[in-house]
Amino acid sequence: MDPYYSRNISCRNCKYEYSTLKIKSRFIRPLTHDSDFCTTYHTLETNPLLYYVSVCPNCGYAVTEEFSSxxxxxxxxxxxxxxxxxxxxxNYGQQRTVETAINAYKLGIYSGIITKESPIVMAGLYLRLAWIYRTVEPSQNQELRFLKLAVDQFELSYSLGDYEEKDMSEIKLLYLIGDLHCRIDSERQAIQYFQMVIRHKHKDKEKRLVEKARDRWYEIRRSSKVKVSS
Incomplete structure (x- = not known):
């Protein structure tokens, strides 16, 4: 059975009507989950990350569903x-290789930069591109490059509060920033954000994330010489 379906899009820039492929939900089969919410899938062909960005074939403007309407x-x-x-x-609307997916992300990132999309939107693009480099085209240098860009935008989002418009809770955002800092070897910053999660006034509402933050905090304490306080 065909795992793809076509989604019709009207380009917000040039009004060109085009279609792009998406993965049918019943074919999306998660295999593993990383601590920063990166998911690996059973096959490359059914990895929805490859189709996250839509590119207008007529003008090149690339978007995600989170871009401004x-x-x-x-x-x-x-x-x-x-x-x-x-x-x-x-035409980026056909079945994608890793290379064409990466090109689509870079077009989406450039489009987002020049149109001044919000930090939470840009952070999502950078993070997903880092995931692609991690899961389907291992390249630690490229993964770290985009993780650093992602965490910068997530921190900016936290300071501006724009994450609230994208249904992202404060606890989840703080946890994710801490996890990304841990991955880029910024352990002191990771500790600060994990402690913000553990001590958050609404910690009882998201106990799973609070426990994950506590577990990561303990991991750093066991493996690092960084001084931490309880």
Whole structure:
């Protein structure tokens, strides 16, 4: 059976109608879960990460479902002068390889930067691209590069509060920032964020994440010379 379905999209920039592939939910079979919520799947063909970004074949503007639904005049001008002007028609709407998926992410990241998408949206793009490098094309240098970009945007999101618009709880965000700091060897920062989770005023509402934060905190304490307080 075909694991794909076509999703029709109207480009917010050039109004071109195009379709892109997505994975049918019944074919998405998780295999493992990492502490930063990265999921590996039974097959590459049914990895939904590869299809997270949609790319307009007509103008090159790339989006995710989290992008703003409306573009400002400044954003439209930026797309038209920095992407569309240099774009040659290319269809990303077919079955993707890892290489084409990575290219789609980079187009999405560039589109998000020039249209000034919110930090929580950009963080999600950087993090998922890091996951791709980890799970389907192991490249530690590239993974770390995008994890660092992700954690910077997540921290900015925390300071601005824009994560609330994307149904992200404060505890989950704090835990994720701590986990990413741990992965990029910023142990002192990881400890600070895990402690914020453990001591959070709403910790009783998300006990599973609080326990995960406590477990990670203990792991750092056992393996590191960094001084931590209880």
């Amino acid at each position: 409306k573009l400002t005049k400044e954003a439209l001008l930026a797309i038209q002068t920095k992407i569309q002007k240099h774009w040659q028609f290319k």
